[in-house]
Amino acid sequence: MKITIIAGARPNFMKIAPLARAIKAEQAQGKDIQYRLVYTGSRQDASLDSTLFEDLGMDAPDVYLNVEATDFFERLAGILVSFAHDLDAHPTDLVMVVDDMTPTMACSIVAKKKGIKVAHLVAGIRSFDMNMPKEVNRMITDGLSDYFFTAGMNSNRNLNQTGTEQAHVYFVGNLLIDTLRYNRQRFVRPDMPADITDGAYLLFTLNRRAVVDEPETLENLLETLLRETDLPIMAPLHTYVADKIRSLHLDLSRLHLLPPQPYLQFGYLEAHAAGIITDSGNVAEEATFLGIPCITLHDYVEHPETVNQGTNVAVGLDMKELAEALRVLRRGEWKTGSLPERWDGRTAERILQILEEIKF
Known part of the structure; x- marks a missing residue:
């Protein structure tokens, strides 16, 4: 069996890594399975820090399509053409796409046009808001896919409501948790003030342009955060976000602006925080696994x-x-969470077992 796996951005690799390791384990047992990892961006992508693949325990991509356009239509067109040529040169039995990004949708289109089966990892996610670009990507990708691997029963219900053939929908669990379990004992404390102790700080992440590019919204957010907690706040942020925060001229003595962290260092910050404030779905999922209180700055999860x-x-x-929410956290009254079904670190194994049973 030959599988081509698509990565369109850094977060995809966290979900691909356990699959790559599981395939290698199958190969070591003499199974006839191969994979090829295609990254639609470039080798020089600044988000792919030098330690990423080593930290995740996986090999770097086999090929980089070098599509770097920021305009949606130019990027879509570039991926369509580049991936079509790549598939011509490297035939495959299955194209596996992840999440809901533009490369996810684009590579699904190419594979389907070439008569190749498509498997969608983390399928069935819905916001039911067609004004969200990712919702369009999800709908198209799920509409083209042949096999659907979901992280929760809510996603199964979403697919059922859209008429997807349920025989091809597989509730396998959350790949992100596979990666977290694999690396939990390998986390590394990042470079941060020595007087900040484990369990006595908050972690803050922010990426949404709707917040960052609105000075009043951003200022209200930071003022609320700083007012309602007396804990130091670790904030690993991209440069443009940190610059926007600095431009507000607030008292940031308790907000420690850090550069974006490598995977193992960021995992440490998550695992040892008293609480997390974020707009990232991935971070919220990891917080649930780690049992860390999490506040998501979004109406939709x-x-x-x-x-x-x-x-x-x-x-x-x-x-x-x-x-x-910050007051509840400060009072120590945060709810006790439980681990969702099949968030057990064995999702990649289940996916491969299903693919072997399908027998391409």
């Missing part, structure tokens, strides 16, 4: 399990709700 069962609460950009 990709995996409702993090709220219904886990340690996550979604407050959107409602500063009153954020303030109340």
